[in-house]
Amino acid sequence: MHTFPEHLLQGHANFMAGRYMREKDRIRDLASEGQNPSTMIIACCDSRAAPEMIFDSGPGELFVLRNVANLVPTYQPDGGQHGTSAGIEFAVKALAIENIVVMGHGRCGGIKAALAPNQAPLDAGDFIGKWMAMLGELPGQLGKNGLMTQAERQTALERISIRNSLRNLRTFPYIAELEKAGKLLLHGAWFDISTGELWIMDAKSGDFQRPNI
Amino acid sequence: MHTFPEHLLQGHANFMAGRYMREKDRIRDLASEGQNPSTMIIACCDSRAAPEMIFDSGPGELFVLRNVANLVPTYQPDGGQHGTSAGIEFAVKALAIENIVVMGHGRCGGIKAALAPNQAPLDAGDFIGKWMAMLGELPGQLGKNGLMTQAERQTALERISIRNSLRNLRTFPYIAELEKAGKLLLHGAWFDISTGELWIMDAKSGDFQRPNI
Amino acid sequence: MHTFPEHLLQGHANFMAGRYMREKDRIRDLASEGQNPSTMIIACCDSRAAPEMIFDSGPGELFVLRNVANLVPTYQPDGGQHGTSAGIEFAVKALAIENIVVMGHGRCGGIKAALAPNQAPLDAGDFIGKWMAMLGELPGQLGKNGLMTQAERQTALERISIRNSLRNLRTFPYIAELEKAGKLLLHGAWFDISTGELWIMDAKSGDFQRPNI
Amino acid sequence: MHTFPEHLLQGHANFMAGRYMREKDRIRDLASEGQNPSTMIIACCDSRAAPEMIFDSGPGELFVLRNVANLVPTYQPDGGQHGTSAGIEFAVKALAIENIVVMGHGRCGGIKAALAPNQAPLDAGDFIGKWMAMLGELPGQLGKNGLMTQAERQTALERISIRNSLRNLRTFPYIAELEKAGKLLLHGAWFDISTGELWIMDAKSGDFQRPNI
Numbered sequence A, B, C, D: 001m002h003t004f005p006e007h008l009l010q011g012h013a014n015f016m017a018g019r020y021m022r023e024k025d026r027i028r029d030l031a032s033e034g035q036n037p038s039t040m041i042i043a044c045c046d047s048r049a050a051p052e053m054i055f056d057s058g059p060g061e062l063f064v065l066r067n068v069a070n071l072v073p074t075y076q077p078d079g080g081q082h083g084t085s086a087g088i089e090f091a092v093k094a095l096a097i098e099n100i101v102v103m104g105h106g107r108c109g110g111i112k113a114a115l116a117p118n119q120a121p122l123d124a125g126d127f128i129g130k131w132m133a134m135l136g137e138l139p140g141q142l143g144k145n146g147l148m149t150q151a152e153r154q155t156a157l158e159r160i161s162i163r164n165s166l167r168n169l170r171t172f173p174y175i176a177e178l179e180k181a182g183k184l185l186l187h188g189a190w191f192d193i194s195t196g197e198l199w200i201m202d203a204k205s206g207d208f209q210r211p212n213i
Helices: A006-033 A082-096 A109-115 A128-135 A148-169 A173-180 B006-033 B083-094 B109-117 B128-135 B152-168 B173-180 C006-035 C081-095 C109-115 C126-137 C150-169 C173-180 D006-035 D083-094 D110-116 D128-135 D150-169 D173-180
Strands: A039-042 A062-067 A098-105 A184-192 A196-199 B038-043 B062-067 B098-104 B185-193 B198-201 C039-044 C061-069 C101-103 C185-191 C198-201 D038-045 D062-067 D097-103 D183-190 D197-203
Touching: A039 A082, A062 A082, A062 B083, A062 B198, A082 A098, A082 A173, A082 B062, A082 B083, A082 B109, A082 B128, A098 A148, A109 A128, A109 A148, A109 A173, A109 B083, A128 A148, A128 B083, A148 A184, A148 A196, A173 A184, B038 B083, B038 D062, B062 B083, B083 B098, B083 B173, B098 B152, B109 B128, B109 B152, B128 B152, B152 B185, B152 B198, B152 C150, B173 B185, C039 C081, C061 C081, C061 C101, C081 C101, C081 C173, C081 D062, C081 D083, C081 D110, C081 D128, C101 C150, C109 C126, C109 C150, C109 D038, C109 D083, C126 C150, C126 D083, C150 C198, C173 C185, D062 D083, D083 D097, D083 D173, D097 D150, D110 D150, D128 D150, D150 D183, D150 D197
Parallel strands: A039 A062, A039 A098, A098 A184, B038 B062, B038 B098, B098 B185, C039 C061, C039 C101, C101 C185, D038 D062, D038 D097, D097 D183
Antiparallel strands: A062 B062, A184 A196, B185 B198, C061 D062, C185 C198, D183 D197
């Protein structure tokens, strides 16, 4: 007897009857030959922002790390257990990934907590606050409260945080080196969970823009 | 000009023309009313093991944390930046999630590294080794080398690690409490990236079994 | 008067009215011309793992030796009465068999006894313990108790034992020779008595895998 | 890649689509609750004499040991590896079987070898000759050559050997005891591989007769 959620079992049966049946040979090849994705996505845990859905991607395409608010810490080889850094190291060193995309999204709960750190139910927690503190002074530098609306402040910090994560990625020596050698590209993206739109960061200006497609 | 990967842009255009068009109303509601998933999945970054694919799930259904080898640390409220613990805290405290699934998978690169820690290209890294060291003595207790095949040792450790993560989840005081009160269920699952099969952990014995569906 | 089990008599009547009637000519030919099976199966006595059922095979197809836990001893031409070796010798020398399959199965009582040798009701026996001792050091090398579940330890040993039997088969000089000459193939297989699935051993790695059919 | 015999893979696919689909629930119950057969059959490896075929039996019904010529040795608790005795011990002690059937059959290759021990290809072997020597003086006591035909001598020895095995079974102390207590019945049977007929041994006279059904 198990208590495994019925909706997951039904979903898996759909997968088996659908995608798996259609792509069986490719999936089996991926298993025996190993994964070889060209892109890593660092995304948020949010249930509305799954990279595979947003990019309509199939098995083997995206190496995906998901944490709260898609944050990347600076390079800290201090012997601590850095899960995000471990994922980045695996992607770059073991998989020789060519692109890393830091993808934020609208109405992000982690960013919201960073803007209102003393609000229930997370104020008493041990981890979220500390995790979002990775943004350091950034939330406090956002300008006087009441100037931008709450929604504007949030969108602003979501994008500021993506640029911050990209800066932090470049503190990893091998990432800086590979990027300089033209072997690794770093990208920022922001997904609007309401309109479905994808906004891409301009590498030079740091602005987020709708792609011309 | 941008260098954003073309395959991602094309994939996103597919999403907009497909799923987004079909589910527009639901996606917009999810954005304005907030996410309310009942299930958190802790999964691996592996490109072949996306929870949304495996469970054929749509936007709003799964709160997904992905790190290397789907590890959960013990509860360590030491002020450090614990990304996985932050995700768990967010799921339980902010979203009042009802199920947490720790989902491992076959041929996991992180588990492989834990079994052969001195192998290139990860031997010289700063993070993977330390991250997988979360498994502590477990890899070394696996029995004599050459008895089980490499693949069997790996599957064994993948499952041992899932049980270990579930044990670690229960060191979070609020998780132990909610589970005891019947308000939160913890599950283990293992995905065969080759056959597409899902194996579910029996809560009592810890064995992984094919669901009877 | 006889006390012969009624269910066997009824079963035999079914055989006569069914298969025998349908395949009478072939069965009579097999009797007069002699058996000429191309495959020997070394299987367990377990009532749930009959090779003829598992392979849906008819009369004349499989030369089947069944002992507890489908064990094969090493070549020991010491003048002792080695029943399994006699069966192998008959298959290879008298029947010129082309395939030998060592087929284990899940939840094997003999393997269970090897893992827990001091448990009733077999602890006081004269033969099972000694028979399973053919596995030598293997059960003790399986790694720390409590790491893998009981069921996982058992499956691991079931498969380790199959590989051990295949190694032992190769200690028979004529088997090694015929295999080298490409005239005899050795195979490992493992039957899941619950799901009905057959797992086939990869000759190179020793791994057990679902066949791609 | 594997070289597993195609006819076995096809046969197994037939099993899965046929019997397994029809009896899935019962087979799964047998797996989880354990086997509980009431009858052990000691039979020959011959490909034309599978007990499950002869008795049209399903999974869980028969605990089947098969060796060359369905021989049972005497009780020899000498620490040697007696495979047949291990099977008997398991059936009686672990499964509390109620019936043991020693089933011989016509045109048995092992019995033929016992009657012509110096004939190729088995004369030079290490095991068959020694195994059939379990019959001791019996073949030599069969009467002068040329008196009975070869076929008559063979059928005679096949039946003599069954009675000998039943005598040997009774040298196992617990078998003698259980039989005396009416808790275990011993039976002899002989299967005609040509006509499909089953001949049952009369417990008193030792004669083989067609059952009245």
